[in-house]
Amino acid sequence: MNAFEIIGGKKLKGEITPQGAKNEALQILSAVLLTDQKITISNIPDIKDVNKLIELLGDLGVIVERINKDTYTFEAKDINLDFFESDVFKAKGGGLRGSIMIVGPLLARFGKAAIPKPGGDKIGRRRLDTHFIGFEKLGAKFVYDSKKAFFNVDATNLRGAYILLDEASVTGTANIVMAAVLAKGTTTIYNAACEPYLQQLCKMLNRMGADIKGIGSNLLTIEGVKKLGGTEHRMLPDMIEIGSFIGLAAMTESEITIKNVCYDELGVIPEVFRKLGIKLERRGDDIFVPSQKHYEIDTFIDGSILTIADSPWPGFTPDLLSIVLVVATQAKGNVLIHQKMFESRLFFVDKLIDMGAQIILCDPHRATVNGIDKKYQLRGISMTSPDIRAGVSLLIAALSAEGTSTIYNIEQIERGYQDIDIRLRALGAQIKRVEGSGPSH
Ligand SMILES: CC(=O)N[C@H]1[C@@H](OP(=O)(O)OP(=O)(O)OC[C@H]2O[C@@H](n3ccc(=O)[nH]c3=O)[C@H](O)[C@@H]2O)O[C@H](CO)[C@@H](O)[C@@H]1O
Numbered sequence: 001m002n003a004f005e006i007i008g009g010k011k012l013k014g015e016i017t018p019q020g021a022k023n024e025a026l027q028i029l030s031a032v033l034l035t036d037q038k039i040t041i042s043n044i045p046d047i048k049d050v051n052k053l054i055e056l057l058g059d060l061g062v063i064v065e066r067i068n069k070d071t072y073t074f075e076a077k078d079i080n081l082d083f084f085e086s087d088v089f090k091a092k093g094g095g096l097r098g099s100i101m102i103v104g105p106l107l108a109r110f111g112k113a114a115i116p117k118p119g120g121d122k123i124g125r126r127r128l129d130t131h132f133i134g135f136e137k138l139g140a141k142f143v144y145d146s147k148k149a150f151f152n153v154d155a156t157n158l159r160g161a162y163i164l165l166d167e168a169s170v171t172g173t174a175n176i177v178m179a180a181v182l183a184k185g186t187t188t189i190y191n192a193a194c195e196p197y198l199q200q201l202c203k204m205l206n207r208m209g210a211d212i213k214g215i216g217s218n219l220l221t222i223e224g225v226k227k228l229g230g231t232e233h234r235m236l237p238d239m240i241e242i243g244s245f246i247g248l249a250a251m252t253e254s255e256i257t258i259k260n261v262c263y264d265e266l267g268v269i270p271e272v273f274r275k276l277g278i279k280l281e282r283r284g285d286d287i288f289v290p291s292q293k294h295y296e297i298d299t300f301i302d303g304s305i306l307t308i309a310d311s312p313w314p315g316f317t318p319d320l321l322s323i324v325l326v327v328a329t330q331a332k333g334n335v336l337i338h339q340k341m342f343e344s345r346l347f348f349v350d351k352l353i354d355m356g357a358q359i360i361l362c363d364p365h366r367a368t369v370n371g372i373d374k375k376y377q378l379r380g381i382s383m384t385s386p387d388i389r390a391g392v393s394l395l396i397a398a399l400s401a402e403g404t405s406t407i408y409n410i411e412q413i414e415r416g417y418q419d420i421d422i423r424l425r426a427l428g429a430q431i432k433r434v435e436g437s438g439p440s441h
């Protein structure tokens with residue numbers, strides 16, 4: 001087990017380029033199963049979750065070739081459907097959340113699929129009803145073996161249908177779209193998730209020959225086609241990494257330029273950081289964050305305390321709320337952080353409180369942060385990273401803190417952030433990898 005040892009309190013400076021987007025990669029890689037033609041994908045992040053999915057595709061029989069550091073080709077000519085029965089599949093398929101998205105394409109192309117209940121962060125209940133109700137509407141039958149935590153799905157003939165999703169699930173929408181592109185007839189998906197990654201998926205599918213309309217909205221209309229072909233696709237930069245770097249710059253009083261961010265795809269993200277009082281400038285397609293000693297949280301127009309809450313796109317992504325929370329601890333003013341989607345994602349605030357932050361966890365979904373305006377520095381401690389985004393938030397806190405911190409369970413961070421220690425060292429951070437499993441909590 002690895003840990004990060006961080007000596008905090010140092011200003012950073014320089015340029016950093018975001019990696020390709022993790023959550024887009026998981027959708028796009030699943031889509032290669034929809035055709036027997038070659039698909040070339042670039043800007044693939046070299047991170048644990050993505051590499052696990054690539055390995056799983058290889059196990060299923062996809063010919064995977066690495067062209068260079070971030071570009072691969074995939075050819076799903078012969079797929080071994082017997083692999084579903086293997087213990088290897090049961091172990092690997094459950095290892096990440098994104099593996100659930102191989103079900104839609106397999107169902108569409110081969111009429112059957114199976115998947116263990118997928119992994120991912122332990123951040124609260126993560127149901128899959130939207131996925132399977134959607135498949136059922138398209139004519140599939142599914143069986144869930146609760147003892148083995150394993151789903152089997154069958155469909156001899158997928159047929160287009162009207163589907164009103166019970167919630168705008170991101171991976172659920174991607175899965176149903178991928179099942180519907182080869183189904184007979186018209187599928188309408190209302191209350192669809194519409195974040196940039198889904199738009200990217202739909203655009204790629206259209207380049208492969210699919211007929212999807214309404215991209216970017218919550219109403220998708222899909223005319224099924226008989227066959228899809230090959231294409232090339234480039235992943236967007238990871239918007240969660242971009243937000244993390246904005247937060248990092250503010251907390252450590254650093255001047256950082258975040259390169260090639262695809263600014264127009266960032267939605268409300270820059271505005272939410274501005275509401276915390278953080279100065280950031282768009283320079284071409286880069287974001288420049290100047291070194292700033294103080295930043296002051298806005299109030300609502302009537303003077304009441306600001307709330308920052310998550311909601312489905314184009315609302316604020318839940319994956320950045322932990323970062324916003326940590327950055328608020330050193331701001332001037334107060335903010336209520338409302339994590340509506342996940343009920344176990346805010347418990348990491350205990351560690352920030354141990355570091356000296358002033359936070360009240362009101363209930364599992366809400367925390368009030370009393371920003372201390374840098375009257376004193378947080379202090380370094382030893383801690384364990386509970387999930388990917390809390391892990392990076394703790395890393396940011398540690399980089400701003402006085403003294404040494406150790407963060408254990410960094411596998412959680414590394415499933416989504418590529419070479420994070422190396423890239424932060426290039427900005428001047430004092431962070432090194434050490435051995436250690438740390439406390440069990
Ligand atoms: C691999 C991947 O892409 N993971 C992302 C994906 O997960 P994932 O696709 O698993 O998340 P979903 O969009 O299905 O749902 C996330 C949570 O929000 C709740 N919910 C969702 C929609 C809604 O309208 N109301 C509501 O309450 C769900 O019940 C669930 O608890 O989207 C989440 C929400 O952006 C992100 O946190 C994850 O990083």
Ligand SMILES: C=C(OP(=O)(O)O)C(=O)O
Pocket residue numbers: 022023096097098119120121319388389416
């Ligand atoms: C929660 C996340 O990932 P996953 O859905 O893979 O657990 C995330 O990326 O913040």
